[in-house]
Amino acid sequence: MTAQFRFPRFFVTTPGPCPYLPGRTERKVFTELAGPNAGELNDALGRIGFRRSQGVAYRPTCVDCQACVSVRVVAGEFKPNASQRKLLRRHGDLEISVCKPWTTEEQFALLRRYLKSRHPGGGMAQMDELDFADMVEQTPVKTNIVEYREPSVGGRPGKLIGACLTDVQSDGLSMVYSFFETEDEIRPGLGTFIILDHIRRATETGLPFVYLGYWVDGSPRMQYKTRFQPLERLSAGGWHRFEAPAIQPQPRDKASPAPSKLSQLI
Template sequence: MSAQFRFPRFFVTTPAPCPYIPGRSERKVFTELSGAHAAELNDALGRIGFRRSQGVAYRPSCQDCTACISVRVVAGEFKPNASQRKLLRRHADLDISACKPWTTEEQFALLRRYLAARHPGGGMAEMDELDFADMVEQTPVDTLVVEYREPSVNGRPGRLVGACLTDRQADGLSMVYSFFEPDEGVRQGLGTFIILDHILRAAQSGLAYVYLGYWVEQSPRMQYKTRYQPLERLGPGGWVRMAPPVAASTSAGKAAMPAKDGVVRAAE
């Protein structure tokens, strides 16, 4: 009897400048996602910290650095805080739809505005329509594009203000890439709202987690991921709970404090 699942072949990229920590270099290990068992392989690799890009699953494999930590929100236990509840009410009028992974001119125009305002010097800044189509449409797994639109007017769809390329895995939703209207005067807090919507969407579907990709403690632009609690991080021993962000001031008595490994422990 022949094996149904062939062990994948892994490859390593050449070192390149790290996009998160100045002065360091990054290296990735990756494998191809193809064939009848691509979705199963993607699920298995996702649980050990891999991310998907088109038909490839990858994760950091840097020499002498383990700063990139995979994190996921425990969707069923998530309870929005006061500011998150306010944001959910503010954007409750948006029309939200899960679409097949096909690109549109409207999506690309929104992406271009987002990149120009938020990541003008990033690696995606020169992306053209064909690159964008490849990113969205080349997927061997269960992928969708969640669109966020202004309310419809006279039966016509409202303006697109946000979108997220999302993989549905066996145990959760993996947010591959999100982008949104960068003008805060149009819709404030859209990036946060898109994550909140995915957490609630996962919980309503009975999915355990929302995978947020990598968190880097030394990178200020990564700290927003710790606002979604409970949050788990992947370590050598598997997934463990991370401590919530520590407030500027704490009350007297024993408090929950984060150890160096991110596990919640009682303060001495």
């Protein structure tokens, strides 16, 4: 009997337009997550900067560009600042449920509203319910979808206003993709609150990190990730503390190139 092949095979995507830095191209290296050791492989790859999308682990491998930097929050040392404490109080009435990775019509409707507001014309804008089900349910690792609802009334569940597809890794929570109501007058700062809640959950369960995907040097819309300190970044020398220089937010340009489906998951 031949021995089980233990080492994954890696592939590289063809170059395409970078969704974050105009005029540049992006390329990714990826491998399949499959079999009984998929969780262990995902954990190991996560520690060296890979992210998961369905049954694939990937990371940028762009020629002459290293702008995408893996970042993670040191959950046990995190202390919310004044504005974050205000958000925690404001949204403290939300009812939060950790669910199995099965999709619902309510989740899909929320995703559609989110994409229409934040990523019109993007790579995920044409997702149908089957695509959404694949994104959530096709997972070879331990995955939850965390739901955030308005308070229940008369025993009936409140409105779903936020959700996050989350992998539970051996050293932390990896936020694969979150989506939420974006009308500020309804629940301002809801995306920030979802991250704060994941940091709390990681701390309570003894997991040291919350993985936030990639911080992109030069992309203003990725700067929000640096608000969660202490933050670590991955470099050739391993993980170390990171405080990014502040970049002023830029107005959203709905005519600019939108991220591809895979890119939006970073």
